[in-house]
Amino acid sequence: MTSVTKTQIGGFLARQGILVAFALFIIGFTLANQRFLDPDNILGVVRSSAILGVMALGVTFVVISGNLDLSVGSMMSFSTIVVLDLHDKLGPTLAIPAMFAMTLCLGAFIGFLVGYLKLNSLIVTLGMLSAIHGLTLTYSGGQNMDIADKAGTWFSVFGQGEALGIPVPILIFLLLAAVLGTILARTPFGRKVYAVGGNGTAATFSGIRRARVVFACYLMSAFCVATAGLIQASRSLGSQNTVGQGLELEVLAAVILGGASLLGGSGTIFKTVIGVLILGFIQNGLLLVGLQFYVQYVVTWVIIILAVWLDVAAKRGKLLSPIA
Amino acid sequence: MTDDTPALRLEGIVKTFPGVRALDGVSFSVMPGEVHALMGENGAGKSTLMKVLGGIHQPDAGKIIVGERPVVMSGPLEAKAKGIVFIHQELSLAEELTVAENIYLGELPRKRFGLVDWDRLYARTDAILKKLKVSFDARTRVGDLSIANQQMVEIARALTVEAKAVIFDEPTASLTDAEKVVLFDVIADLQSAGVGIIYISHRMEEIFKITDRISVLRDGQYRGTLDTAETTEEEVTQLMIGRSLDLSRNVSHHTLGDVALEVRGLSCGPLFQEIDFEVRSGEVVGFYGLVGAGRTEIAETLFGLRDPSAGSILLDGAEVRINSPADAIALGISLVPEDRKGQGLVLGMNCRDNMTLPQVDDLTAGPFVAEGSEVAIFDQYRDKLDIRTPGWKQLVGNLSGGNQQKIVIGKWLSMHPRVLIVDEPTRGIDVGSKSEIHNLIRDLAAQGYAVIVISSEMPEVLHVSDRIVAxxxxxxxxxxxxxxxxxxxxxxxxxxxxxxxxxx
Structure with a gap:
């Protein structure tokens, strides 16, 4: 190669752009505020990313299988409200499995619609975003939900506890990432998720029962949402009906940032974890440099669009192209 | 311009990509009124040459000369403006728009306020369609047309400019024999109008029927030009692949075993009716017919993709019900589908994972996929089928058509099926790999497989079948x-x- 051409630089940016941008962010934030790389701050970021991260793990399965899940935010509100309510009625030991069962039912319903009835996942989960929000409000009567005896319950361990000096939410996130990462990378089910997302027709022609795989991905997503709801409820021991509102977009942003393609068939759990951390650090950095939290909403969207652009650009091998 | 000035001339075209010299000093010319075939195996450089000609790639060296002037092609639009028109293998039409809108897309005639002048548009379009003697009119929605007629729309598009040279890239790939006749008429008309025609195809019978000269590329190099009237298929093939090719009818017969598959009175709505046939172990039964004759639909029914409305399917004498591909696979029926990229492979997956996909549930150690066994299976069939790939990690999308098809065949052979159905086994595959796949099909029969081959190419059906169902x-x-x-x-x-x- 005689010289590095413009196209090659474009190609490199397209492939590694997210990491380059992330590195620039880190350098910039560190220069702007020394506290950014402080160990306490880093732990804080990971801890506050855990809920988002747990949800992103499940959505990774859905996205790789070639679908979307926009219902995770309002489903997480549902889980949180339900488990707080049942905590006082049934006690935590029964409340937790009851909440998981109810959330999984929602996931199964979505999985049935998208998998077996082959309805468009964007429409189905967008509809469910709204429907589940209504369900939550109906359940709670529109009231905030609080645990009566906040000081006397062991339920707070999931959100506030520590083990080996590490906050429990981080442990749950990492443990779940390890388990789901292994399932995705190493089991026959994981392989089928990639096949269905990569080319659903070819998967069917290879004897894979596509509907079943899609259904299972939505169950996986609902399970992760229930776990996130558990952490959320346990952390605050009280909640509004809208606690998960808007999270679906951040979750999607994290998954795409990690490099999963919205077209399906690519992505890994490890990359999603990276995506979650990138998003967490950028949001934290924005706060540390003194921007208001609502700037995050704008930035999150800019990041999503940037990530989608780079995803497409990587396929074309350059940043701009007249032919899609 | 005199008659001995080529309509289009390429001189010493060189194009290199990282690690590959895709074109190595290719020269080639087409005279006005000549049909000039461009042949070569997949990967020989035909596509790259056409992309250089269309301005999608810029050559590293060499000249493109239209008429008497050297030109620089900056893109497809400029090529068209200079009278070089491409009819692509894969159609690029907007299905929801009318024929007229497609033909003049991007240059619709306007009247005041920038509104479309529909009258003028339809009049102009109908004038062109009349020349092509087609049965549809300017107002027809393109999505309602057959593939052959859609191709006519592409050709009509080419006729909106004063074409000096028209390039047909595998134009007959999805045409029936009757439709080909119409296409060849159109080509003859263009020819008599003094247009130079470059005709890219793998199909020898067509090449010999309609072309005047044949130029051959191999490994990015120009290998020579032959006068069609004075050469033979063998000579062309030899030039293309460096060895000769067998085009004869099947004469080898293996000892046939018991009836493996029996179909009785099978019907599926309007698609096919009262189909009866049987396939024995060790036998290749060819299904020949026009596109739309119902052959693929029978295969899909046997593979559980369609529900039959009547009739029965017997495997080894016992009646079976097949409700899904998973059922079919469990019963030992495998299908190498017609559309390799759309139905046969997950292009973004590696070779090994594609090959073991149907049996991934069984290849486990504990809860995990036993990757070692997978690699072993891949290695076994790579050697057996002579699949050329740097390794199992290679993405299937990066392989040539012939090697991709072998991955699909390997996928099913590794399942040890009773009945193997192969739909259009060599579509879009170069001539060397073609004969390899034909030999492979004969070998499989010799090993006792019951094989059904569906094909639209007569030489292929003749070559591989013990019996032919028309x-x-x-x-x-x-x-x-x-x-x-x-x-x-x-x-x-x-x-x-x-x-x-x-x-x-």
């Missing part, structure tokens, strides 16, 4: 043994003409 419009017209079949009676049968002789 279909017309959803029905079996006649079944031939390889001794009784002739080109004529086969064509009669698939055209719906009932001839004397044994019926089905």
């Amino acid at each position: 279909m017309y419009s959803g029905r079996i017209m006649r079944t031939f043994t390889s001794d009784e079949v002739t080109e004529d009676n086969l064509i009669q049968a698939i055209s719906g003409i009932r001839s004397t002789g044994r019926v089905a």
